[in-house]
Amino acid sequence: MSAYITATGSFLPGYPVPNDEIEDYIGKAGHASSDLKDLILTNCGIKTRHYAIDKSQRTVVSNAAMAAAAVRNAAERAGLGPDDVELLSAATTMPDVMGPGHASMVHGELGYGPLEIATAHGICSCGMMAMKTAYLQVAIGEKRNAICVASELASRGFKSTRYEEMRAIDDDGSLPMETAFLRYMLSDGAGAVVVESAPATSGVSLRVDWISLTSFANTEKACMFFGSNDNACEKTWGDYPSTAAAAADGAFALRQKLSLLPHLVRVGIDEYERLLAMGKFDPETVTWFPAHYSSERMKSMMLGEFTRRGVPAGGPEIWYSNLTRVGNIGSAAIFVILDEMMTEGLIRDGDTLLCMVPESGRFVVSFMHLTAVTADSVSDAQP
Template identity: 40%
Template sequence: MQDVFITGSGSYLPGRPVDNREMEARIGLISGHSRKLKTLALRQNGIKTRHYAIDAAGNYQITNAQMAANAVTAACDAARRDSRQLDYLSCATTQADQLVPGHASAVHGELGGSPMEISSHQSVCGSSMMAIKSAYLNIRAGEHRVAAACGSEFSSRWFQPGFYGEIDFSSMSPEEALQYEFLRWTLSDGAAALVMETAPDSSRTCLKIDWIEQKSFADRFPNCMFAGADSNDPEEAKPWAHFGSPQEAYRQGALLLRQDFVLLEQMFPVWMGYFLEVLDKRGLSPGDIRYFLPHYSARSLGERMKTLLTCSSAMIPEERWRNHQSEVGNVGSASIFLLIDKLIRDATVQSGDRILCFVPESGRCLASFMSLTVV
């Protein structure tokens, strides 16, 4: 089995940063509750700026696949590789540009270059670590020598008012409308990528991948963050394609992205229990970790995470946490890639530093961890 090293990272964030005052010009208002719930969501998520691939006039500037390809190119440049040298490409996203074919095919098509093996990973935030682990295992097993993994999102296109035209918000309470509104004021667009190889480059900072752990708890939970069905009731939910036509699925609200906040709260103890399980399995203590890169969907949820870790005597010192969601927004599957890229570029990491990445996903409850060591 070969060791695996991250030799390059890259990001692509479309357009200039959009502040909270400009958000309405990009995604509009959908209900009489919108401005009130925007204020509530921004207070909870702590986001100050984010990036959108839709301009102020509503024009689509780029595709999801093109953003991913740009990020992969940037990561290859950082690794001093040409994309034609890639043997393997794994791509993560919440929703590709097209229903068929797979997202990785579209990204490879944008990259061009040469034939390679690919894999597509579709989930929510956790698809990022699925893609990373796929590339990691392929190199570790000796199947390939140079691989790239990327995560990309084009969330803002989900949030245009026309998607919500058949929903009667007038009869909803603010609490009911929040399941639609919160994600609109939280998710944003962008992409990032990592290049992995069998050996580090001694002339620059590289990261050895020590291990990756991932576990789904979908056996315990129905859908929490979901789109493509009219509800998340396991007994009654109807997939969008079962409505007879896309128009009928649209009329029934089956195409909308939403979040069940009651279920979300129930997932935190499960995630923290898995956190303790991983620490015990890998013989790690909080003091061993020099940098902690947690992805969370909102600042308030990060605070909840800190409370539970403190109560469990597993709190990593807060000064070791790194999260820049306030600057770039919640970019879903791209978020952990963005965090790693920023750490490599901005932090004074030193050889031997241990980095722990944590990606919980509320889609249907899963969590991922990755341990890295600076070399």
């Protein structure tokens, strides 16, 4: 049996926030942190992003509500009603509550009839983890359809008030670079896909050929982490005598160990080469390379490493990202990318897509190979 993405959907809160308005929303944290903003934004290339908080730092729409909006968008396009969905597979990095699971909260927000749920938790790759659950259940015939959704609400954790009692501020009054860096990088939004056992009766669907997820947590300590103030993660937020003590020690500040990022480039291309050697895809026939990356600088590093190794990866013209327009929305990024490509008519029958989602959390690299088909082309191919 096969599984097909028959519809996509997305939800981006508010209007696109330009770079000069970022601190109108998240505020300033530390006296000198803003001095880093221009340097960070120059490297990442992001021009606008979306926030689910307002300029008074109040939450306008919850994480679960954003996910539900993206699900409704995709389900409507697929012609699925509230009682038609058989599996909801949901992913996020920082859910609204620590329990119940994110999928439960999204299901409650939707108000759909009883269905199976699955929650995937992680950083960027958890969206692909949720996608693999949906894909496999449909592909083996366990479910006729599934909706996979990934959503992120990062801005809520970057509000300036979150840092007021944090002791880990440099002598000059600025946040450590590993903390300040992410405040200007991450944004909010949700993306969803409908996965069904047959292609849509009209238009282009995307056959899921395979999904590969590989963890390299055995090679390094955490690179991007939340819940500890050290990337060894030996003392976590729950080990403090109180949540106030954990906050004061900076355990609730999302961090990025920048010195480890080049390692992500290496393991990402190592994994690409491994799949290439296995014959999983032919780079000469890949039409599109939808890629989630955290910055334009990271893209340049990856393309440079491909060239240095002499590994075929297509030209930069087939790489597709909307990072500069929607910001870095983590696990939701690849689904928002696919939604944009589908709704803008960029994908045609017969196109092949190699989607890439590297995660710097503790190094997970995900690839997904898709083939664009129509109901007629699938019918013609069957004996």
